[in-house]
Amino acid sequence: MTNYAKSGLLAVAMAIAASPALAHVTLETSQAQVGAGYKAVLKVPHGCGALPTLRVKVRIPDGFIGVKPMPKAGWKLETTRAPYGKTYEAPHVRLTEGVREITWSGDLPSDWYDEFVFTGTIAGDLTPGTTLYFPTVQECETGAERWIEIPAEGAGGHDLKAPAPGLKLSPAKPHGQ
Numbered sequence: 001m002t003n004y005a006k007s008g009l010l011a012v013a014m015a016i017a018a019s020p021a022l023a024h025v026t027l028e029t030s031q032a033q034v035g036a037g038y039k040a041v042l043k044v045p046h047g048c049g050a051l052p053t054l055r056v057k058v059r060i061p062d063g064f065i066g067v068k069p070m071p072k073a074g075w076k077l078e079t080t081r082a083p084y085g086k087t088y089e090a091p092h093v094r095l096t097e098g099v100r101e102i103t104w105s106g107d108l109p110s111d112w113y114d115e116f117v118f119t120g121t122i123a124g125d126l127t128p129g130t131t132l133y134f135p136t137v138q139e140c141e142t143g144a145e146r147w148i149e150i151p152a153e154g155a156g157g158h159d160l161k162a163p164a165p166g167l168k169l170s171p172a173k174p175h176g177q
Helices: 003-018
Strands: 031-033 037-044 053-059 064-069 076-090 093-108 114-122 131-133 136-140 144-147 166-170
Touching (some): 037 053, 064 076
Parallel strands (some): 031 166
Antiparallel strands (some): 037 114, 053 093, 053 136, 064 114, 076 093, 136 144
């Protein structure tokens, strides 16, 4: 192996070791516009230590409406519906309830990586600059990883041990653009 190849491998290894976000459940796209549709891709990079992941549960935050999860081959999919905290106006329909939790059950070995996908709409009355959090629990044969910590208002989540995946909201595009 050349010195160039060795230094490249060393740089990749150091980047992986220095990046705590790789150890957490995260969203593939961490920013979206208020009032727009959003495809959430939860990235699960590992199991619980050496144990496989058997279930992934995600709680849907207030203001993320019209949720539809994507089935996964070999996994059982369940949703829990409940009332929203308020009524949302959507084209041709008023939404008063929807999917509030999604659970995928299957088997993800610890050495493997996977993604869990769902879509929905970011309510038009949410405030740009705020963050929606999707608390996620990764259940294993024994125990669980609970990615549910939400930072205090105005604080960053960099010091949290088990941060919930977050979606930063940006302003809606003006109509016609």
